[in-house]
Amino acid sequence: xxxxxKNLNRREFFKGGIAAAGTLAVxxxxxxxxxxxxxxxxxxEDFLRPPGAISEEDFLYGCIKCGLCVQIxxxxxxxxxxxxxxxxxxxxxxxxRIQACDFSCDALQCVETCPTAxxxxxxxxxxxxxxxxxxxxEPGADLSTVNPFEVQKVAMKEAxxxxxxxxxxxxxxxxxxxxxxxxxxxxxxxxxxxxxxKNEVSASPLKDRVFNREVCDLCITECPIGEKAIIQRRSRSxxxxxxxxxxxxxxxxVCQMVCPTAEPSIVVEPF
Amino acid sequence: MISDYFSNAKKKSPLxxxxxxxxxxTLAGLSFKEWRDSxxxxxxxxxxxxxxxLFMNLLFVFSFWLDLAILEGSLSGSRLIGFYLMxxxxxxxxxxxxxxxxxxxMLTMNFWIGLFTILIFWLIxxxxxxxxxxxxxxxxxxxxxxxxxxxxxxxxxxxxSYHIGLRFVFLVGFLLLALLTKNxxxxxxxxxxxxxxxxxxxxxxxxxxxxxxxxxxxxxxxRFWCRYVCPIGATWSLVGKASPLAIKFEHDKCxxxxxxxxxxxxxxxLWFVKRGAATQDVHYVGSDCTRCGLCVDVCPGNAxxxxxxxxxxxx
Numbered sequence: 001x002x003x004x005x006k007n008l009n010r011r012e013f014f015k016g017g018i019a020a021a022g023t024l025a026v027x028x029x030x031x032x033x034x035x036x037x038x039x040x041x042x043x044x045e046d047f048l049r050p051p052g053a054i055s056e057e058d059f060l061y062g063c064i065k066c067g068l069c070v071q072i073x074x075x076x077x078x079x080x081x082x083x084x085x086x087x088x089x090x091x092x093x094x095x096x097r098i099q100a101c102d103f104s105c106d107a108l109q110c111v112e113t114c115p116t117a118x119x120x121x122x123x124x125x126x127x128x129x130x131x132x133x134x135x136x137x138e139p140g141a142d143l144s145t146v147n148p149f150e151v152q153k154v155a156m157k158e159a160x161x162x163x164x165x166x167x168x169x170x171x172x173x174x175x176x177x178x179x180x181x182x183x184x185x186x187x188x189x190x191x192x193x194x195x196x197x198k199n200e201v202s203a204s205p206l207k208d209r210v211f212n213r214e215v216c217d218l219c220i221t222e223c224p225i226g227e228k229a230i231i232q233r234r235s236r237s238x239x240x241x242x243x244x245x246x247x248x249x250x251x252x253x254v255c256q257m258v259c260p261t262a263e264p265s266i267v268v269e270p271f
Numbered sequence: 272m273i274s275d276y277f278s279n280a281k282k283k284s285p286l287x288x289x290x291x292x293x294x295x296x297t298l299a300g301l302s303f304k305e306w307r308d309s310x311x312x313x314x315x316x317x318x319x320x321x322x323x324x325l326f327m328n329l330l331f332v333f334s335f336w337l338d339l340a341i342l343e344g345s346l347s348g349s350r351l352i353g354f355y356l357m358x359x360x361x362x363x364x365x366x367x368x369x370x371x372x373x374x375x376x377m378l379t380m381n382f383w384i385g386l387f388t389i390l391i392f393w394l395i396x397x398x399x400x401x402x403x404x405x406x407x408x409x410x411x412x413x414x415x416x417x418x419x420x421x422x423x424x425x426x427x428x429x430x431x432s433y434h435i436g437l438r439f440v441f442l443v444g445f446l447l448l449a450l451l452t453k454n455x456x457x458x459x460x461x462x463x464x465x466x467x468x469x470x471x472x473x474x475x476x477x478x479x480x481x482x483x484x485x486x487x488x489x490x491x492x493x494r495f496w497c498r499y500v501c502p503i504g505a506t507w508s509l510v511g512k513a514s515p516l517a518i519k520f521e522h523d524k525c526x527x528x529x530x531x532x533x534x535x536x537x538x539x540x541l542w543f544v545k546r547g548a549a550t551q552d553v554h555y556v557g558s559d560c561t562r563c564g565l566c567v568d569v570c571p572g573n574a575x576x577x578x579x580x581x582x583x584x585x586x
Contacts, residue, residue, distance in 0.1 A: 013434040016499075020437050024444040031459045032452045054377075061368045061453050062377070064361045065464070066348030067472055071335050080468065082475040089459050089477065090468065115348055115355055115385055116365060117377040 047093040048251060048270050050078050051101065051160040052111040052119040062118035065090035069110035069119060075192050075203050077101045078110060094162070096253020096268055103157045103224045103252065104194040104203045124156040131155030158225060163251030163270040165219075165230070167243055172265035173216035174242045175235075180216040183207060184260035191257050196224055206258065215241045219255035219266050230255065281542065283550035286522060295526045295572040307528040309571045316564030320404055328407050332470050346405070346467040347458070348385065355385030358464075360442075360506040362386050364449040364457065371450065390510060396562075398511015402497065402504050403536075403563035407466045408481070412497055415488045422489070431492040435539055435559070438498075438505035445502050462496060463503060494536055504561075511558040515580045518556040518566065522549045524574035531566035531575055541566065544574075555580055 050069055053059055069092050070078045077099045078092045092110075094101055111119040132148045132155075135141060169175045185191065185206055192203040211218060220243050223230050228248030235242050243255075243266065255266045291297055296306030330342045331349070343350045347358050362382070369375040393401055402409050422428045445457040458464055462484055465477045488495045497504055520543060527546040532538040537559040543549040555578075566575045 009434070013436050016434045016437045017440045020440045020499075021444060024441065024448065027460065028445065028448040028452070028456045032448075032454055032456050057453070058372065058374055061449070061455055062365065062374060064347050064358070064365060064455065065458055065468070066344045067468065068344045068348065068350060070472065071343045080472050082477075088454075089475075090464075113350070115357060115379055115382045117379050117382075120377065121379075 047081075047095055048101075048162045048253060048268060050092050050094055050110050050119055051108055051162055051250075052114075052121060052124060053162070054118055054120055059091065059118045060088045062116050063088070063091045064116055066115070067092070068113045068115065072105070072109045072113045073101075074105050074109075075099060075102060094253065096256045097264055098257075099191045100193065100253035100257040101162070102193045102203060102254050103160075106153045106157075108156055108160070124159050127159040128152035128156045157250065158228065158248065160250040160252065161271060162253070163268040164247075164249045165245045165251065165253075165255050165266050165268050167219075167245065168263075168265045168267065171261050171263060172242070173261065174232075175240065175265075177240050178216060179214045180218065180260050181212050182260075183210055184218060184258050193222065193254060193257065194224070195222060196226065197221060216260065217241070217243065218258045218260065219243050222254055222258045224252060224254055225250055280550050280554060285547055285550050286552070288527070288547045289523075293523075295524055295574075303526070303528075306526060306571050307530060310569055311530075313568045316568045320564060321410065323404055324407070324410055327405055328467070328470060331467065335471050345464065345471050346407075347464050354388070355381040356389045357382060357385035358503070359386060359390060359510070360503045361455065361458065363506065364446060364455050367446055367450050368453055368455075372453070393507060394510055394514060395516065397514040397516040397560070398507040398509070398558055399504055399560060400511070400516070400562040401507050402501075403561035406463050406503075407470065408462045409497065409561075411466070411481075411485060412488060412494055415485045416494055419489050419493050423493075428490055433492065433499050435498065435537070438500060438502065438508075441500050442502040442505040457502060461503070463501070497536060508558045511560075514558070515582070516562065517578065517580050518560055518562060519576050519578035519580075520544065520549075520554040520556065521574050521576075522552045522554075524572040525549070526572050526574075528571065530569045530571070534565040534569050536561055536563065536565075 049056075049059065054062065065080065067080055070076075070080060077094050077096075078101075079095065080090050081088060081093055108121070108124055111121045111124060114121070129152075132146070132151050135146045135148075135151045167175070173180055183189075183206075187207050189205075189207045191206050193206055194200050194203040195209070217232055220230050220232050225248060228246060230243055230245050230249065232241050233244045234240070245266075251268045251270065253268045256264045256268055259266050294303075296303045299306055301309070327342070330339075331345060333339055334342045341352060344356075347361050349356045365378075366375065369378070419428075423430050448456045459477070460480065462481045465475070465481055469475060469478055484496050492499075520541075522543075525544060527544070529544055531544055532541045535541055540557045540559045543551075543554045556575075562577070564577070567577065
């Protein structure tokens, strides 16, 4: 009697087990394929991975989708992908046109907080230490004159490579020789940013700022990296002053956010 | 006692059932029916538990919304006042994949601290206690269960049950699937994570999947996800095998009414409450138990109580 019950129990387990394994194979594979194909079919140019992201292949399994990077970002630049973005459900991304990373956290906090190191902090840490050592070793300088925190934070943000900005010559106001007056994104724009020229402690709304430029150069003046990333130079004909992106560009996307044309004339392409 | 953890109480020969003079309802001077229904309206533990569950989940939400920075992240991984906590099944999948790709060495100290802290915490407080005291899906499923039971009672639907071991098929299966696809496949289907993240970061399309599972539980099989599928629960049940906090059963107070089994999420763990089934005077409910306290609330004889295993022998 007991044995019979055991056999029945075992049979029930195998029956259910086979059904479970079948469902698992179908549902699991379907989810995986959907996730992957969505990633391929969606345009990626509007989305960046947060700073320090490792290769996409490793990122997809290493990211446990906890959202700690989202929560720590002071300007709320990072979002978690839904089913539509095609980035792998729940993984973090930055849409720079909506809100760019302006480094106003000062220490790459999203990278530092990531528990599984898909945003890998180690290279930045090393870069920071190296910069402090270099600054202290310069003639005439010692640790009493060098502020290690300042040196470190500049070195760390300059080491970020999310992508590189590209200028669209056809729409760029500077390429057309035009200036810009007023507010670049309108009064309803929710994005914030810390202007490098104003020495602010935290970011302020972009809608509150008014510019008046004879030749539009917002992408140059608002760049948090500065002349290592983007400079103004004369066009070949010598008649126009145009933005020129250098290899120091971190791909933070501030230029893309502040660009006043309807479609951004400077766009970060992710690496 | 330590030996309790290892001895198989099920294999022992059962104790003789109590004669009617020793039954608790006789001792209380009530009819069996009156006695059995005497605590039906008692919901003390359930209310405490719901309060804790809602508080913890709202703490996640408001930590982000109001920038409280007390409990950041979500149920997949979080920081409690700066101290990391990691979901173990998520971590297990990650470790499985990364052991093949060499990514393992990248994991931060915070990851290991978070994983071991949470394992130790729930090891002490009973593994699957996570399910009933933390999991937002459990809360929804309890309401779905009420509806389901009503429909069964009205004979609108037939009750369907499956083998309880299927969770482990899913546990191993999703782990293999993660290994094969190099992707945390389960995380896309994880109703716990979906709800937790929907509350904190805003709703997503994946909530439709949660709805589908809930409807399945209402109309087809009672507590289907929690009982037969959820690999997170299965992981916790493994962790809870050695937990000192457990529900204690005392045979001398039991009236064999099996009201506790009727409300239980995992009735197989209450196998000893039937007349003539108990093999010891005292049993501890096994590791599938979520320590939800529904049985504690409903037991007319107070035969089931929260207790710390081995505490009496230590004191």
